[in-house]
Amino acid sequence: MVKFIKRLVVLLVIIIFTGLVKCSRQKSPLIVEDDGSRRNRPAECHFGKELKELGSTWFPDLGAPFGKMYCIRCECVPVQKKRRIVARVQCRNIKNECAKPTCDEPILLPGKCCKTCPGDTHSPDTVQDTPVTNITEVEEERNMKYFGALLTGRTSLMLKRDEMLNTYSTKNPQNFAATGRFSFHKKNLYYSFYVSEKASRPRAIQFIDNVGNILEEHSLVIRNNEADSSVDIYQNATGKICGVWRRVPRDYRRLLRENKINAVLIWGGKYQSELALAGPISKYPALSTELFSSLLEPAPGTNSDIMAGSGGTAIVSTSSGVTSSIHLTLILNGLFSMDEIEDVPLNIRLESVEKKQIIIEDIQRVKKPNHDINVIEVVSPVSIYDLRMLTRGKLQITVESRKRPDALRIQGNVISRVSCELFQALLSSHNPESKTKSNGMAWLYMNKDGSLVYNIQTHNLNLAENPLITLTNDNGGKKNTELEDLTSSLQMDRAHGIVERLGPRVLEPLYNGDLGINIATKTETSLIRGKFTVRPVADARDAQEPILLNRVGDYAPIHSVGMAWIAVDNECNLHFDINVAGITNQFYPLQAYLVDMPMEVYGAPVNRRLLEEFNNNHLEGFVLSISSNDLAKLESSVNYLEIASKDDDRKLLKSKLKPIKIPNSCYPIYTDNDVGVATASDNAHQQSTETKCFHSNRFYDDGEQWNSLTETCTVCACNNKRVKCDPIKCPPVKCRKDEQLQKKGDCCPVCVGKNSDDSKNNTPQRGCKLGEQFYKAGSSWHPYLPPNGFDTCAVCTCDIYTLQVSCPRTQCPPLNCSKKVAYRPDKKACCKRCPDPKVIKETNKDINTEEMKDQGSKYDTLNSPTVIMSSGGCKSPMGYHSNGQEWHPVIAPHGEQKCIKCKCKDGNINCEKKRCPRSVCHQHKNGNKKQSHDDEQCCQCRTRRHQGGQRRKLKQQQHHEKHQQNSSKS
Numbered sequence: 001m002v003k004f005i006k007r008l009v010v011l012l013v014i015i016i017f018t019g020l021v022k023c024s025r026q027k028s029p030l031i032v033e034d035d036g037s038r039r040n041r042p043a044e045c046h047f048g049k050e051l052k053e054l055g056s057t058w059f060p061d062l063g064a065p066f067g068k069m070y071c072i073r074c075e076c077v078p079v080q081k082k083r084r085i086v087a088r089v090q091c092r093n094i095k096n097e098c099a100k101p102t103c104d105e106p107i108l109l110p111g112k113c114c115k116t117c118p119g120d121t122h123s124p125d126t127v128q129d130t131p132v133t134n135i136t137e138v139e140e141e142r143n144m145k146y147f148g149a150l151l152t153g154r155t156s157l158m159l160k161r162d163e164m165l166n167t168y169s170t171k172n173p174q175n176f177a178a179t180g181r182f183s184f185h186k187k188n189l190y191y192s193f194y195v196s197e198k199a200s201r202p203r204a205i206q207f208i209d210n211v212g213n214i215l216e217e218h219s220l221v222i223r224n225n226e227a228d229s230s231v232d233i234y235q236n237a238t239g240k241i242c243g244v245w246r247r248v249p250r251d252y253r254r255l256l257r258e259n260k261i262n263a264v265l266i267w268g269g270k271y272q273s274e275l276a277l278a279g280p281i282s283k284y285p286a287l288s289t290e291l292f293s294s295l296l297e298p299a300p301g302t303n304s305d306i307m308a309g310s311g312g313t314a315i316v317s318t319s320s321g322v323t324s325s326i327h328l329t330l331i332l333n334g335l336f337s338m339d340e341i342e343d344v345p346l347n348i349r350l351e352s353v354e355k356k357q358i359i360i361e362d363i364q365r366v367k368k369p370n371h372d373i374n375v376i377e378v379v380s381p382v383s384i385y386d387l388r389m390l391t392r393g394k395l396q397i398t399v400e401s402r403k404r405p406d407a408l409r410i411q412g413n414v415i416s417r418v419s420c421e422l423f424q425a426l427l428s429s430h431n432p433e434s435k436t437k438s439n440g441m442a443w444l445y446m447n448k449d450g451s452l453v454y455n456i457q458t459h460n461l462n463l464a465e466n467p468l469i470t471l472t473n474d475n476g477g478k479k480n481t482e483l484e485d486l487t488s489s490l491q492m493d494r495a496h497g498i499v500e501r502l503g504p505r506v507l508e509p510l511y512n513g514d515l516g517i518n519i520a521t522k523t524e525t526s527l528i529r530g531k532f533t534v535r536p537v538a539d540a541r542d543a544q545e546p547i548l549l550n551r552v553g554d555y556a557p558i559h560s561v562g563m564a565w566i567a568v569d570n571e572c573n574l575h576f577d578i579n580v581a582g583i584t585n586q587f588y589p590l591q592a593y594l595v596d597m598p599m600e601v602y603g604a605p606v607n608r609r610l611l612e613e614f615n616n617n618h619l620e621g622f623v624l625s626i627s628s629n630d631l632a633k634l635e636s637s638v639n640y641l642e643i644a645s646k647d648d649d650r651k652l653l654k655s656k657l658k659p660i661k662i663p664n665s666c667y668p669i670y671t672d673n674d675v676g677v678a679t680a681s682d683n684a685h686q687q688s689t690e691t692k693c694f695h696s697n698r699f700y701d702d703g704e705q706w707n708s709l710t711e712t713c714t715v716c717a718c719n720n721k722r723v724k725c726d727p728i729k730c731p732p733v734k735c736r737k738d739e740q741l742q743k744k745g746d747c748c749p750v751c752v753g754k755n756s757d758d759s760k761n762n763t764p765q766r767g768c769k770l771g772e773q774f775y776k777a778g779s780s781w782h783p784y785l786p787p788n789g790f791d792t793c794a795v796c797t798c799d800i801y802t803l804q805v806s807c808p809r810t811q812c813p814p815l816n817c818s819k820k821v822a823y824r825p826d827k828k829a830c831c832k833r834c835p836d837p838k839v840i841k842e843t844n845k846d847i848n849t850e851e852m853k854d855q856g857s858k859y860d861t862l863n864s865p866t867v868i869m870s871s872g873g874c875k876s877p878m879g880y881h882s883n884g885q886e887w888h889p890v891i892a893p894h895g896e897q898k899c900i901k902c903k904c905k906d907g908n909i910n911c912e913k914k915r916c917p918r919s920v921c922h923q924h925k926n927g928n929k930k931q932s933h934d935d936e937q938c939c940q941c942r943t944r945r946h947q948g949g950q951r952r953k954l955k956q957q958q959h960h961e962k963h964q965q966n967s968s969k970s
Helices: 002-024 135-143 152-159 233-238 250-257 285-289 385-392 504-512 628-637 837-844 849-854 863-871 920-924 934-937 944-969
Strands: 028-032 044-047 050-053 072-080 083-093 147-151 178-185 188-195 204-211 216-220 241-245 261-268 273-280 294-296 311-319 323-335 346-352 358-364 374-381 395-401 409-413 421-427 438-448 452-459 468-473 481-485 494-499 514-520 528-531 531-538 547-551 561-568 574-581 590-597 609-612 618-623 636-644 650-656 694-695 698-701 705-706 714-719 723-729 767-770 771-774 796-798 874-876 878-880 899-907 906-914
Touching: 044 072, 044 083, 044 528, 050 072, 050 934, 135 358, 147 152, 147 261, 147 311, 147 323, 152 273, 178 273, 178 294, 188 261, 188 294, 204 241, 216 241, 233 241, 233 273, 233 438, 250 261, 285 311, 285 323, 294 395, 311 385, 311 409, 323 346, 323 358, 323 385, 358 374, 358 878, 385 504, 421 514, 421 561, 421 574, 438 528, 438 561, 452 547, 481 504, 504 514, 504 698, 547 636, 561 636, 561 650, 574 590, 574 636, 590 628, 609 618, 694 714, 698 714, 767 796, 771 796, 863 874, 863 878, 874 906
Parallel strands: 083 216
Antiparallel strands: 028 083, 044 050, 072 083, 147 178, 147 273, 178 188, 188 241, 204 216, 204 261, 261 273, 294 311, 294 409, 311 323, 323 374, 346 358, 346 395, 395 409, 421 438, 421 528, 421 531, 438 452, 452 494, 468 481, 468 514, 514 528, 547 561, 547 650, 561 574, 574 618, 590 609, 590 636, 636 650, 694 698, 705 714, 714 723, 767 771, 874 878, 899 906
């Protein structure tokens, strides 16, 4: 209903806009702008819960019963705000743009707004909801794979323009430099950076065009606390800066192909930057084979003034075999004097840092030096020993001017390549006949110094069989080559450590996608195994560690397994990356669910959110616009990730999540003036937790009854979120004492006959089930009716033969006295009783009837105070009053109050002042005083301001009567 109202409101807005267009006869568009409160706003449009690419057009879909509005055309257009490019939704009515048909009988085709003649294709509503994927985009995916960038002071000249001086500062006395790598995959641009060790972590990264417009901006602040090593653990360990620009618009992808986008790293404050470095993003073919990288900075001892803004980066690739070689691609600047304008020689050396041994020494000539970017390539054969030193981070690259080597020189160590990436594998049995339930996962990455950091987690692995864990070269051969033994680091179900001395025999299969992991036992040479695949580090894969998804029940295939990364970014969006293995096609499509509960106890309320549906073994996605309360549950509540089959919603894989770190800005903000309002969209996917009760360390549904786990012979019930417990009341047993039996654990005795089922210990227990409670055959009990408790006026019985439950109420015997004299012994009595004649005669002697008459009591002389009180009577300062009796109270020294009438009802006295009808006051006001004396005395018509005092006097009189009544009873 809420969705229908929202769609109706949108429709009304569109209709109103259409009317305005007709009245004004203008073509001004209707602009619907998304929320602009976020600083780093992406260049894409939010339309409802959908994301629209910049430049795309569509017809708004309002759903049933309206459907698509084919006369309303929406477009995601770029809007420039100062130097920022933001996206807005722009919709307009195209009905007025329809051309007048030239034929006599035009027709309106389905999915069209304008009537056209048969065969006429010219219409303004020929638009597609999404851009059509054509051959150019396929080629784009293939050709736009790798990009690189060098960021120095010399590549940042564009930041010195007049319109940018107030935003950026290019003062760089310490000659900071940075280098970046970019990979394009499925319209996403993944970026990675190395920055100078002298510099701190940048605050943000911007992508700007050659004119200076900001196309995209991302915050690079670590999500919670830089001192917390559990957050952004990969970036802390490698010293890299990682991220992704998702869903790059088509126009920006064209600029990327044409080398017209620049990357800008920003340090300093949020509003006034202290330092900014920029550099063009360009395509370099050598990046496709890059294995190592180097950031080249001005060498120690050089003149900082001469080397201002200088720097470079090296793309290093190798090949091993009969003829091993190293290929260097150098992008650099700042090594040329003012008089060197062409054919300038440079010295290039690759040497050992420790032993000062030269591996490569070459002279390269730059035909025409450029101020910002110069590219040099060097290829040289090397030995296997040299390659081993290269892989262990023992080599250094130096590039210097041959004319002035001491003054113009840059250098840097060869380290692991810049790209932010990790390698992951799922471990399962690849033998269809294997019955093992063992599985696991593994993930590893290269450290900055070239070491291999690995993590392995297993499930149902029998340590008694002495498992053996090895890294293998799984290149498709008949026998896999064992490379490294990792068994020594296995503890319980986990293994983690660092392999420091890596060589080409490990790195080459790792980067070629041939590195595998195998776990063997005494009986099986390959119990479980897997092959590593590379994944860029961003969003979900920037979490502390993944979770292992294990099979649920017997429905899932025995060798099924999965792993998932989950994280929350700085914009409070939930990202997830899920991989599964061993699930056959008969279970597809699959659905991923995020499940949370307040605590892990039986009956706890469960919220189940659908993340996404997928049809293969990999799912990568995100969820926008999650409420801050739901995000807070990722840290405070118990969370699970489930993989289920869509057809029958059966759970296949499941695992419990560790608390997920979320940025402080994503927590809900509470103030004294805020009132939380739950929207329909927030509650559409979850069950409210307010309808349950928590008792004895578990949850119960509203209206549910149960036997207390903490107190014996006590029944509890959940009523309107409140728990009420009452001790069990046993009904009377209709048998002799020698036929009664109360077993250990039972609360009430039962009758046991010769033919009772209880005498047969070997037979299954028979009985009746009423709600969630079980009662033995032949047992009796009072029904429990919350919130009043046990109804002792009814007795339920489980028939010993038919096992049917019947709950007849108590049948009261006929009375031998009048109903006025009959009374209930107590409030919970089921039947009324007649007074005992002996008690009446004995107590009648003590009654002073004359005194009672003086007090205004109308007692029957046959009724004693005991009988009156036992039959629901009342006692006041005036004496005893039978149940239902009315009288005027006497208040000293004022005497009898004729305008107040008291009444005794079931032991309680209620007093009320006589109410005066409005008609009487109206007649009195008009001079018609034909009314009784009581009316003149009690119905005094006064102004409204005196009515409050009269009411207070009446309440005081009632309070006085009740106080006297309580004191007399005590």
